[in-house]
Amino acid sequence: MISVRQTRNLFLRGICVVYLFSFLSFYIQIPGLYGNNGILPVKLFLDNIRGKTLLAKIQTKPTLLWFASHIGLDPEYMMDVLALLGIVFSFLGFISQKLCVKLVYAILWILYFSLYQVGQGFNQYLTDDLLLEAGLLAIIVAPLFSQSRPKRYSTTKSDIITLWLVRWLLFRVLFSTAISKLLSGTPKWWDLSAFNIHFESIALPTPLAWYCHHFPKWWLRLVVIYSQVTEGALPFLFFVPIRGVRIVGFLNQLFLQLCIIVTGNFNTYNILMITLMISLLDDQVFYKRIKKQRASKWSRLFTFFLNLLIHCSILYGIYVLYDIKFDGNKLDGKITFTKSQFDEIAIKAITGSAFVGLISLALTICGVLTDLGREVTQGKRPLRTLFIPIFCSLTAISCFVMSTIPVFTIDSRTNITKNADVYNIYKKIEPYKLFNNYNYKLYKSLNSINGRPEIIIEGANNIEGPWNEYNFLYKPGNVNNSLPFVAPYAPRLDWQMWTASSSSYNENPWVLALAYRILTGQSEVLQLIDKAHSPFQNQPPKYLRALLYNYHYTLWDQRWHPSWWTRQKVGEYFPVFTKDTVSLQDYLQSQKLLPANIKQVQSTVNPIIKIVLDNLRHFAAQVEGSFFLWSVFSAGCVIILTTSKK
Known part of the structure; x- marks a missing residue:
């Protein structure tokens, strides 16, 4: 039976890397999102949960944050502690295989789940759910104790x-993705035009998304076909008991994930998917010193031709079901089934x-x-x-x-x-x-998408103007700003602004909480926007409003032009507010988002712990999020390389 011990170890190290990126990303944004001066203060969230005893509160909302007061912390600083512990344990698991044991993965899962529980509107991501389930499987896959040498x-x-469970999770994610697209009945998936708008409408597109958007229409239809087949049909091959079939399946899925990485900033999702894909491989792929199980010449020929037959059958099925035709210099297709x-x-x-x-x-x-x-x-x-x-x-x-x-x-x-x-x-x-x-x-x-709606927040010191825009760090705003590469960093505010643009502010109470924080000049929140280029450096604006624009990529003929976008004003997103606007305060009060006396809250924090956590926070705030993540990851790689040579 083929060995998978080293494959298991690579999977476990990969999960540690994903946890590391996730905890780092979460830690950077805690003050602006969940701090006492943040958009959705975690203290207010916990205070609104009913429960007379600690046990009752834990049963209602299971999280380690309930123990904050017992160790001399408030909820915001407790979130810092949980995130920092997650960073430490995931980093240690990343650099040392000896620490890839069940206890470490159980700790990582509990820490991340505790943060997830209080994430409110900023953790509604597929990646969070997937990481928690993959984290459970890591607990199952990991050994109970570290083994320096094989017993x-x-x-x-x-x-x-246990690795089969990882393969099954990978199958479920891909299969559910593909089949739900067509079951939704959205015409753009059925006429294969979904990718005509995909690269323009994704949450945080990369620079390459602009170029992919301008591919010929027939090419984009082929991309839709490729994604439907790769996600919907090919995952069934994960369970074929032929090693070569699974390796080809790994390569197909790897190519798909790499294409997604270079066109869209989907935080750690694609890295996590690639980590799950390791379960399709075995030790022989990674380590040449492992003796290969030699099969007979005829057996190897039989498996080779069987593998070839399977994939040729799939290609023929694509040709029939999608009516693939050659027309001059282009290859086109359409769905033939109803x-x-x-x-x-x-x-x-x-x-x-x-x-x-x-x-x-x-x-x-x-x-x-x-x-x-x-x-x-x-x-x-x-x-x-x-x-x-x-x-x-x-x-x-x-x-x-x-x-x-x-x-x-x-x-x-x-x-x-x-x-x-x-x-x-x-x-x-x-x-x-x-x-x-x-x-x-x-x-x-997808049917209603025409371009991408974007919320643009503007401030002014006079009701008549001039109105100055607030630029966000990663989402589209200024049409001349270049599209960034952000992943694996997950800018949760930018993501939620993209989500909120498709609905009203009444459906997103946190939007008005953000507006109130800008009007009161909370630096923690401004740090998440673009504090360095804020139009109001000395003091916050007196008036604030939000407009809705419809963005489109510039035309291919304008590829040498500095603008990436063109935009057209749609209308008002939320009306003009001041920090003293009664309707704004009443709304936040009704949503239980109006903060209490912050000084009284912070006075409960242990002063020694507070100094340590504040210094760490000050250091982390000096570095841009994605650069910070890659710096920590690079440091881990250096440690691995230097220690492996000893």
């Missing part, structure tokens, strides 16, 4: 079972995915236990070595059963939530984000 009776074979036909296919695919997963898991478990049982009967292993593989098998079966429920809920016709026994268990653990739904609801709104 005589190594439990390597149990890693095959929506009703796809609905029937979707039902079978959703149901079939669960059966394919079940069969694959059963074969994996049987193969491992049979192999170990043979070694036990031959006296090569003691009977006790079967305990861990059996325990891992039971854990894998339990996780698989729970994770199938989100898969079946992709379509209402396959929803099996009426099964009370299984569904009731799932509903009890659902708040802990252990098994999540990865359907993309966003694709339903």
Whole structure:
């Protein structure tokens, strides 16, 4: 049986890297988002949660922040402590394989979940849900204790079972993404024109997105076909018991993720997906010193041609289902199946995915236990070595059963939530984000997109003007500003501004909280915008308003022009406010977002701890977010390289 011990180690180190980026990104933004002077103060959020006792509060909202007062901290500083602990543990796991053990991953999960619980409107990201579920699998995959050298009776074979769960999570994310696009009924997915607007409308496009947007229309239709097939059909090949098929599957998915990375800033999502993809590989891919299991010449030829046959069949299926045609110098296609036909296919695919997963898991478990049982009967292993593989098998079966429920809920016709026994268990653990739904609801709104709506906040000292714009650090604003590369840093305020632009400010109370913080000149919030280029450096503006603009990329003929965007005013997003506007204060009061006396809050913090945390915060505030993340990551790489040579 092929070894996956080193593959497991690479997966665990990759999870530590994702945690490191996530905790660093969260830490940088705590004062502006959740601080006592922030947009959504975490203290106000916790104060509004009912519960007479500590246990009752934990049951209502499980987070370590409830213990802040017990160690001489307020909630804001407690968030700093949790984020810093997450940074330390993930960094140590990144630089040292010895610390990639269950206890460390359990600590990382608890720390991140505690921050996630109080994230309010700024943590509604697919990446957060995916990281929490992948973090659970890291706990399952990681060894209980560090092993500096392999033991005589190594439990390597149990890693095959636990890594299968990682592969199943990867399948669920990709499959749910692809099938929900077409099930949404959005015409732009059906006429293959979705990518005509995709690169222009994504939250934080990169400079390359501008160039991709100007690809020929027929090329963009092929990109849609490629994404539908790569995400919807090819993941089924993850469970084919042929090593070459899985490696080709890894390369296909890797290419897709790299394309997404260079065109869109999706924080740590794509790095996390690539980390999950490691489960498709084995040790022979990474380490040449591992002896390859030599098969006979005819066996190798058979698997090669079988792999070739599988992928040729897929190409033929694409040719038929998408009516691929050559027309001069271009290659074009269109969907040949109807929506009703796809609905029937979707039902079978959703149901079939669960059966394919079940069969694959059963074969994996049987193969491992049979192999170990043979070694036990031959006296090569003691009977006790079967305990861990059996325990891992039971854990894998339990996780698989729970994770199938989100898969079946992709379509209402396959929803099996009426099964009370299984569904009731799932509903009890659902708040802990252990098994999540990865359907993309966003694709339903593609029809109404024409360009990208953007909220532009303006301030003035006179009601008649002049009105000066506030520029954000990463989202589009000034049409001449270059598009940035931000990932893996996650600027949560910029992301939420993009989300809020598609709805009214009444549906996003935090927008008016942001306006109030700007009017009162809170430096923590201004740090998240663009404090260095703020139009009001000395004091905040007296008046503030927000306008809604519709942005479009400039034309290809203007590629040498300094402007990246053209924009057209749509209307008012929220009216003119001052910090003393009664309606603004009443609204924030009704939403429980109007802060109390901050000085009294901060006086409860232990002075020694406060000095340490304030100094660390002052140091971190001097560096731009994405640069800070890459600096810490580079330092870890240097440590790994220098220590490995000793």
